[in-house]
Amino acid sequence: MQLDELVSKVSRLPPSCQQEVLDFVAFLEQRYGHPANDEQLDWSDKQFKDMSVQQAMRGIEDEPDLYTAGDLKERWR
Numbered sequence: 001m002q003l004d005e006l007v008s009k010v011s012r013l014p015p016s017c018q019q020e021v022l023d024f025v026a027f028l029e030q031r032y033g034h035p036a037n038d039e040q041l042d043w044s045d046k047q048f049k050d051m052s053v054q055q056a057m058r059g060i061e062d063e064p065d066l067y068t069a070g071d072l073k074e075r076w077r
Contacts, residue, residue: 010021043051 010018013021
C-alpha cells in the first residue's frame with residue numbers, strides 16, 4: 001500500500017476513527033522504535049526472503065540430532 005493511498009483511506013474516515021489510526025501508529029512507533037531517516041522503509045523481496053529464512057531456521061542449531069549417518073538406508077523396489 002502506498003502512502004497516498006493510506007492518506008486517502010484515512011481521510012475518508014470519521015474523526016474518531018482517524019484518531020484511532022493515529023493512536024495505533026503511535027503504538028507501533030513505541031513498539032518498534034522510530035526508523036532513522038536514512039533507514040530503508042520498504043523491503044525488497046530478497047530482504048524479506050532472507051529474513052523469513054532466518055526466522056524459520058532460528059534455534060535449529062540447538063535442536064538434538066534425531067538421526068545419524070547409520071540410520072540412512074537406500075531402498076530399491
